[in-house]
Amino acid sequence: MKRFALAGNPNCGKTSLFNLLTGSTAHVGNWPGVTVDKKEGTYKKLEEPIHIIDLPGIYSLSPYTPEEVISRNYILEEKPDCVINIVDATNLERNLYLTTQLLEIDVPLVVALNMMDVITKKGDKIDVEQIEKKLGVPVVPISALKGTGGDELMKRAYEASNTPRKGKTVLNNSSLAHLIGDVTIALEYENVENPLFHAVKLAENDELEVNDHAKQSKMVEDFKKTFKDDTFGTDFEAIVADERYKYLSKEFKNVYTKKEVEENDKKNKKEKITNVNMTKSDKIDKVLTHKIWGIPIFLVILFLIFHLTFSSNFLFLGAFIKDDWVSFANTPFEGIFGEGGINSPGVVLQNLLGLLTDSITTWVGNGLASIKGCPEWVQGFICDGVLSGLFAVLSFLPQILVLFLFFSILEDSGYMARVAFILDRAFRKFGLSGRAFMPMIMGLGCSVPAMINTRTLADDNERTATVRVIPYFSCGAKLPILTAVAGAIVANARVGNADIITYSMYLLGMVVAILSILLMRNTTMKGEVPPFIMELPAYHAPQFKNLMLHLWDKTKHFVKKAFTIILASTIIVWFLSHFTWSWKFLPDSEIDNSILASIGQLLQPIFTPLGFGSQLKQWGWVFGVAAIIGLIAKENVIGCFGTLAACIAGVAVAEDETGITYVQAMIAATGITVPALISFIAFNMTTIPCFAAVATAKAELSSKKKFNYTILFWLATSFIVSTIIYLIGSWWWTSFIVLAIAAIVITIIVINNKKQKASAY
Ligand code: GDP
C-alpha cells in the first residue's frame, strides 16, 4: 500500500487534515504537541487505498527536539511515497521555512495550503499558481476545518507519488551553493541516499549528520578550508537559516495580497490608530493573555466550567427561587432539575441517567425475585454487588462529558495554547518551561497520554519532575470521587457547594504540583530550562464534529473501563466482603466478619493520621479499603462504596442510587468528619494514580531508580498532604496559632541573620 506522510509546523492543521482524509476517530485538537505519537489511517477515495501517517509538528528538520528527530527519520528512512507538507497560509513565510528543507529530500512533495477559509473570510488573496511555480511542486489550497480541497490534494499527491523527485535547494548564495554542490557530488559518488539533503546538513554541522557520516564530514571540513574564511564566518547553521529566510522574504513578498488597503483605512478611521493592524484574534489576545489578568481570567473561566458542571445552585439563583418551581414534587422527575435552586446542566444530566439506572436495578431485582428458587445471595450479588458498583461509577459519565465538552471547546478554540503561553512566564520561575505545562493540562484528561507526551521535554530531570506531578492534575477517573464526596459533604454537613469544593480540590492538586516541582527542581531534579517558542494559532469557533468525536472517545474509554477492570474489581470486592476466611457465605448485615473486613481492619491504622483510619466507627475500614483498591483504578473507589453501601445497616438503597447517596451512607455509618472527607479526596488525588499510569511511568522514566522514587514520592506526598489537611481542618484554630508562632519565630531568625551578616562586614 502506498504511504503518504503529513508534515508541517505545529498547529498548521495536520491532525484536522488527517481526520478529514482518514475519517478516523483519532483525537483532534491542540493540546499543543499532541501528535508526538504517529497516527495512522487509510484514505479510500482513490483507485487504491492510501496509508496516511500524521507526523509530529515541527518547525525545521534539525535534530533539536524529539518531534524533529521522529519526523526527519521517518521521511529519510521509511521513505514514504509522498510527503504532504501542510502550510498555514495565514503564516506563509514562517511555514515555508520547513518547506525549503523538505524540498532538499529526494521524495515526491505536495504542498497543502491550509486555512484558506480564513484567507477568504478576511478578503485576502494568495497567488497559488505563483507559489507552485516558485517551489516547483504541486500546491493545493485546502481548508481542513471546512473539509474542502482534501480530495483534490490526494489526487495531486497520488500523481506526484508516481514519479520520483530529485531534491533541490533554494540556497543560492554563490559560495554556499558551490560548497553544497561539491559535497553533493561527493556524496552521490559514495552512493549516499538523499545526497543534497545530507550535503546541506553537513554544511550546517548538524550533529546527527556529523555522527552518521563521519568520513564525509571530514571531507566537508576540507572543502570549507578551500573557501575563504570570511565568506562563511563560523556559524554555518545560522548562515544557512539566514539564506532560507532571505530567499523566502524576497520571493514570496508578492504572493500574498491583503484586502484593499483603502477600504480598510476607511473602516479603521473611526477606531484608534493602535488598532489599525490588529486582527480580531490579536484584540482578544490583548485581554486573554494580559500580563496581569491572564491567570485570573483563566481561573474564572475554569470556575465557570465547574459551576456549570457540578453546581446544584446554578448562578446562585437558589435564594430567589421557590422550591416547587423546579422540584417537580410527586412526579418521577422529582428533584432532577433542582431543589432549593436550579441544577446546572451537568447535574440535570446526571440525575436523568440516575433515573434510568435506578429503573434498571429495580427491574432486574424484581425479575430475579420472581424466579422461583433463585437464591437470595444471587440477587444480592447481581443487584447490590455488580449493578450498584457499576452504576455508582457510570452515574458520573454525564458530568465527565459536560466537563470535557468545555475543556474541548477551550482546546479547539485555541485558548488552551494561550494558557500554556501565559503560564510559561510563571512556570519559568518554578524551573519549568511552558512545554512542561502541555502534558500537565493533558493530565486533566488522563495521566497515561500525558506522561507519554513528556517526551517533548529535552531535559531529563525536567521530564522526571513533570511525570511525577502529572497525576496531580486530577483526571477524569478521579472525578466520581470528587463529585460523590463533595455532594455528600454538601448534603450531610450543609457545608459549601459542590462546584466550589470540586474546583478548590482541582486547584489544590495544581498547588501541590507547583510546590513539588519547586522542591524537586531545587534539590534532586535540577536542570536548565530550555527556551519555549510557540506560535499562537488564530482563534476560531470549535467544530461540532470534532467536539463530538472527542466526547465519543471519552465515553468509549470510560464505558470500556467500567465493564472490564471496574466490573472485575466490583465482583472481587463483593465476594471478599461476603465470605469468611473459611469460605462461609455471609448475609449483608454480617460483612464485618468478612475477609475484606479483616484485611481492612488490619490496614485501618495506616490511615489514622489522615482522618479515615482507626478513629472511625464499625464500618470505618471501608475507607481504607476503597483508598487501596483505588490504586488499581480510581473509579474503583466509588464502585467499592456502591458495592458495600447496601450492606450497611440502616441504609435503604432502594431509590435514588448515586455515588453521592452511597457516600452519605458511609458518612452516617462511620461518623467520618468533613476534614477527614476532604483529606480522603486529597489522598486519592495525590497518591499512586492507577496501574496504567504506573506502567507508563515505568516505561517513560529513564532509570529504574527514578521510577522507584516516583512511587515513593506519590505515596509520601499523599500521606503528607492529607495529614496536613486533616490536622488543619480538625484543629484549625490551634493550627492557626501554631502557624502564627512559627511565622514569628522564622521572621525573627531571618532578621537576626541579616543583622549578623550586616555586622560581619
Ligand atoms: P496540528 O497541530 O498541525 O495537528 O493542527 P490541528 O489539526 O490540531 O489544528 C490546529 C488548530 O487549527 C485547530 O484548532 C484546528 O481546528 C484549526 N484548523 C485546522 N485546519 C483549519 C482550517 O483549515 N481553517 C481554520 N480556520 N482552522 C483550522
Ligand code: MG
Ligand atoms: Mg496535531
